Amino acid sequence: MVAESRETPNQVRVTADEGREELMLNMGPHHPSTHGVLRFILHTDGEVMRKAVPDVGYLHRGIEKLAERNTYAGFVPFTDRINYLEPIFANHGYVMAVERLLGVQVPPRAEMLRVITSELNRLASHYVTLGSVAMDIGAYTPFVYLLREREHINDLMEALTGQRLTFNYLRIGGVAFDATDEWLKQVEQFVTGFEPIIDEFDSLISGNEIFVKRLVNVAPISAADAVGFGLVGPNLRASGVDWDLRRDQPYSAYPELQFDVPLGKGKLGTLGDCHDRFLVRVLEMRQSCRILKQALRKLPSGDIRAKVTRIKPAAAETYAAVEGARGELGYYVVADGTDKPYRVKVRSGSFASLSIVEHVSPGLMIADLVALIATLDTLAPEMDR
Amino acid sequence: MTPVEIKDRLVQVVGEPVEWQAGPADAAFVVAPEKWYAAALALRDLPELDFAFLRTLCGVDRPAANCIEVVAHLFSYKHKHAFVLKTRVGRQAPRLATVSSVWPAANWHERETYDLFGVSFDGHPDLRRLLLPEDWVGHPLCKDYQEPPSYQGIPMMRPARPAMETKG
Numbered sequence: 001m002v003a004e005s006r007e008t009p010n011q012v013r014v015t016a017d018e019g020r021e022e023l024m025l026n027m028g029p030h031h032p033s034t035h036g037v038l039r040f041i042l043h044t045d046g047e048v049m050r051k052a053v054p055d056v057g058y059l060h061r062g063i064e065k066l067a068e069r070n071t072y073a074g075f076v077p078f079t080d081r082i083n084y085l086e087p088i089f090a091n092h093g094y095v096m097a098v099e100r101l102l103g104v105q106v107p108p109r110a111e112m113l114r115v116i117t118s119e120l121n122r123l124a125s126h127y128v129t130l131g132s133v134a135m136d137i138g139a140y141t142p143f144v145y146l147l148r149e150r151e152h153i154n155d156l157m158e159a160l161t162g163q164r165l166t167f168n169y170l171r172i173g174g175v176a177f178d179a180t181d182e183w184l185k186q187v188e189q190f191v192t193g194f195e196p197i198i199d200e201f202d203s204l205i206s207g208n209e210i211f212v213k214r215l216v217n218v219a220p221i222s223a224a225d226a227v228g229f230g231l232v233g234p235n236l237r238a239s240g241v242d243w244d245l246r247r248d249q250p251y252s253a254y255p256e257l258q259f260d261v262p263l264g265k266g267k268l269g270t271l272g273d274c275h276d277r278f279l280v281r282v283l284e285m286r287q288s289c290r291i292l293k294q295a296l297r298k299l300p301s302g303d304i305r306a307k308v309t310r311i312k313p314a315a316a317e318t319y320a321a322v323e324g325a326r327g328e329l330g331y332y333v334v335a336d337g338t339d340k341p342y343r344v345k346v347r348s349g350s351f352a353s354l355s356i357v358e359h360v361s362p363g364l365m366i367a368d369l370v371a372l373i374a375t376l377d378t379l380a381p382e383m384d385r
Numbered sequence: 386m387t388p389v390e391i392k393d394r395l396v397q398v399v400g401e402p403v404e405w406q407a408g409p410a411d412a413a414f415v416v417a418p419e420k421w422y423a424a425a426l427a428l429r430d431l432p433e434l435d436f437a438f439l440r441t442l443c444g445v446d447r448p449a450a451n452c453i454e455v456v457a458h459l460f461s462y463k464h465k466h467a468f469v470l471k472t473r474v475g476r477q478a479p480r481l482a483t484v485s486s487v488w489p490a491a492n493w494h495e496r497e498t499y500d501l502f503g504v505s506f507d508g509h510p511d512l513r514r515l516l517l518p519e520d521w522v523g524h525p526l527c528k529d530y531q532e533p534p535s536y537q538g539i540p541m542m543r544p545a546r547p548a549m550e551t552k553g
Binding site for chain 2: 057062064100228229230249316318321330332342345351354384
């Protein structure tokens with residue numbers, strides 16, 4: 001069935017089935033709401049879907065194979081390309097795995113700078129997500145507003161790292177560049193100025209009647225399903241599972257910082273519905289601001305990079321994960337004693353959140369699928385790698 | 386529980402491991418392929434282990450040992466402990482029982498492992514390639530994989546860049 005539709009991409013197939021008709025429709029690979037190149041094969045009965053089968057791999061670049069051909073340090077820039085919306089996290093998971101294999105101690109200033117850039121990156125990523133949710137269900141303006149705010153973060157990151165999108169900021173043993181006092185002041189100004197914008201966004205969008213009707217009670221995911229399918233991060237927390245790697249398996253400088261972990265509560269509808277997934281991200285942005293303020297105050301002085309001379313870990317393997325904007329972003333790194341990784345496996349949040357779509361889709365309207373994939377925050381490059 | 390305690394509990398169910406990799410970093414329990422499913426089920430269902438979360442399931446090609454390792458990274462939200470379960474299948478026609486009925490998440494991870502390593506999962510509900518096109522030849526993450534010169538008439542290599550002219 002799949003192979004047939006590939007030959008004629010826009011075919012509509014009608015089959016008679018107990019007096020009802022099943023339409024097979026293609027959504028994507030190029031579709032405004034698929035967030036990257038991603039295709040769904042929809043089996044529908046009128047407006048209602050019988051199931052939606054994701055067809056992925058359009059953005060498969062073979063990053064895991066590339067890892068085996070590059071040195072440990074040489075692979076770091078590739079990790080940025082795994083997810084262009086959260087490159088800091090993609091860097092972080094990988095360098096943490098290698099640091100663990102090498103037994104390197106990262107200086108405290110570098111750890112705090114990692115946290116600051118991580119949280120800025122989380123804000124930037126959530127802007128795009130929340131803006132896209134609104135855009136996908138018909139409200140274009142919030143997207144533009146949030147992208148304007150994201151530009152501030154891009155400017156800040158450009159000042160620090162020289163890049164606006166793929167920062168390549170983390171190094172094995174530390175970070176690439178030190179932050180100046182001027183830069184830190186700019187970040188503080190940004191955070192202070194940004195908090196009211198979250199409130200404004202929240203009051204304009206989160207309770208908007210049309211918005212609420214499109215999201216509440218749509219595609220709820222139970223906690224058992226969320227865990228079973230391996231959902232992570234905000235998607236998992238929206239289903240009520242109280243888990244955050246930053247708090248529960250602290251890494252980097254997070255143990256020194258105070259923050260809450262927002263959970264889905266089914267505030268307006270069912271626990272784990274699209275609105276919960278949206279709201280958890282809004283609440284998370286407030287916590288990111290809180291973390292940023294503390295981190296800026298607590299930033300210690302000192303080195304930004306440990307002395308790592310030879311990156312040639314002994315044969316061993318480890319799994320290291322960070323709490324990215326799309327949840328647990330993990331790296332399974334196998335070392336064999338040479339200067340290149342023997343195997344790198346990337347475990348991403350988008351992979352899990354796409355794999356649950358087929359399970360959740362039966363009975364949804366086609367338009368609800370758009371809300372589902374937007375609030376699951378799937379990003380095709382992170383899925384395909 | 387520590388990995389060693391989990392190992393001791395698992396040994397009571399599936400017997401001694403083929404190998405216990407105490408590792409310098411992460412420890413791993415290597416089980417025989419015919420006990421793969423039983424071990425997975427025990428890890429999920431024993432209340433004191435409760436590994437409800439399958440982080441990843443992936444392959445590692447080991448031509449030197451003539452095997453493909455299938456590795457499952459597990460985590461329990463309830464007990465906050467992690468565990469690594471491994472098995473080894475032969476490189477010629479690798480087969481293994483599916484665990485997609487144990488963890489729904491395994492469905493796609495197994496499809497990916499089939500796609501990139503050629504491991505065939507018996508009993509899998511929908512074993513198709515996940516990332517690569519269905520008519521792709523070979524399994525790219527195998528160490529001896531040779532990239533084909535072209536796919537569907539599209540060349541896979543760029544034409545060689547003309548040599549830079551040097552002066553003097």
